[in-house]
Amino acid sequence: MTIRTTPDWAIAAQEQVERKVMDLAERVGGAFLHASVQGRYHPLASDVWTSGFWPGILLQVYRRTEATSLLKMAKAAEDELEQAFVSDLLYGLHHDIGFQFQTTAVARYKIASDPIARRRGLLATSFLMSRFNPAGNFIEAWNTEDRRGMVIIDTMMNLPLLFWAAEEFKQPRFRNVAEAHAETAVRYFVREDGSTHHIIRFDQKTGAPIEALGGQGYAPDSCWSRGQSWAVYGFPLAYRYTGVSAYLEVAKRIADNFIAALPPEYVPPWDFRVPDPSTAPRDSSAGAIAASGLLELASLLPDGAGEQYYSAAVNLLQALTTRCATWERPDQDGLLMHATGKLPANENVDVSLIYGDFYYLEALGKLAGLTETCW
Numbered sequence: 001m002t003i004r005t006t007p008d009w010a011i012a013a014q015e016q017v018e019r020k021v022m023d024l025a026e027r028v029g030g031a032f033l034h035a036s037v038q039g040r041y042h043p044l045a046s047d048v049w050t051s052g053f054w055p056g057i058l059l060q061v062y063r064r065t066e067a068t069s070l071l072k073m074a075k076a077a078e079d080e081l082e083q084a085f086v087s088d089l090l091y092g093l094h095h096d097i098g099f100q101f102q103t104t105a106v107a108r109y110k111i112a113s114d115p116i117a118r119r120r121g122l123l124a125t126s127f128l129m130s131r132f133n134p135a136g137n138f139i140e141a142w143n144t145e146d147r148r149g150m151v152i153i154d155t156m157m158n159l160p161l162l163f164w165a166a167e168e169f170k171q172p173r174f175r176n177v178a179e180a181h182a183e184t185a186v187r188y189f190v191r192e193d194g195s196t197h198h199i200i201r202f203d204q205k206t207g208a209p210i211e212a213l214g215g216q217g218y219a220p221d222s223c224w225s226r227g228q229s230w231a232v233y234g235f236p237l238a239y240r241y242t243g244v245s246a247y248l249e250v251a252k253r254i255a256d257n258f259i260a261a262l263p264p265e266y267v268p269p270w271d272f273r274v275p276d277p278s279t280a281p282r283d284s285s286a287g288a289i290a291a292s293g294l295l296e297l298a299s300l301l302p303d304g305a306g307e308q309y310y311s312a313a314v315n316l317l318q319a320l321t322t323r324c325a326t327w328e329r330p331d332q333d334g335l336l337m338h339a340t341g342k343l344p345a346n347e348n349v350d351v352s353l354i355y356g357d358f359y360y361l362e363a364l365g366k367l368a369g370l371t372e373t374c375w
């Protein structure tokens, strides 16, 4: 077994993260956050797709510090989140229910064994199951008329909710649906070279693929770096739960592509195939998600076989810490600057994104020996 020591800079970064999280928790409590505006996060309604990440950060820091105030705030957020199911906010929920409940209810159940959290995990799983379209074996992403039949690579990171529930409730049907979706993703989203499409639109009635769309990326044939990072993490998790070797093979292909596309300074551009990636806005969140995914992948490979993924993750995290971390910036609520939300809509460009913070913290934890995450 490879014995690794945690780099000093990573230990120092974790301490800085905890300090910043405690400060922000004091100001916002168990709120729902998304993107910073002039350095500040502002609370949003619970149906925003990122609503689980801040409570999830509180839980991660609780796990390390045992500060019960953080656990209470996370529980309060989860109580409010559940209410979305019995209000008009229900219409705003979609495939990202996984992000919302895995980072909150499932995470808290794993930490505190609270049966209420377990029940909420099942509720969210049932909602996610209801989005499965058997005509094409995919989970539909969104709700509005203009987005009908759209399936997106991001959903790979919502599948762990189904895999978790299959094990927790001994219900293989949850896993069957997750696997059906993952197989569709392998078939239509992952290109030969390991890059990925963001969106494929399918015919809702027949399940036939209609077209690839650029989505949050530059173009239909480009490679949106955060989409790629969702795949970098999602496929190793599918393999971890199922042991299906095809998922591991595709995970390696996707990770190899991601690593090869990184610029010399490591922080990814928002899309790897923009005309001039060297001057394009960066997306630190893609780097953070990928770092945690690469560490996951390395942990699933036999000794020595995952070394290139482990060192790429370390390089990514060190670059994020040097270039994007906010330790000396009290004017910044986020942990990482220089993230890009949705560039084609000119939305949240060069900001902090709460999920970038979440995965950065998670990946630092893995460097320090964390083996159980919410996923």
Ligand code: GLY
Residues within 6 Å of the ligand: 154, 216, 226, 341
């Ligand atoms: N899942 C949406 C995004 O990554 O922006």
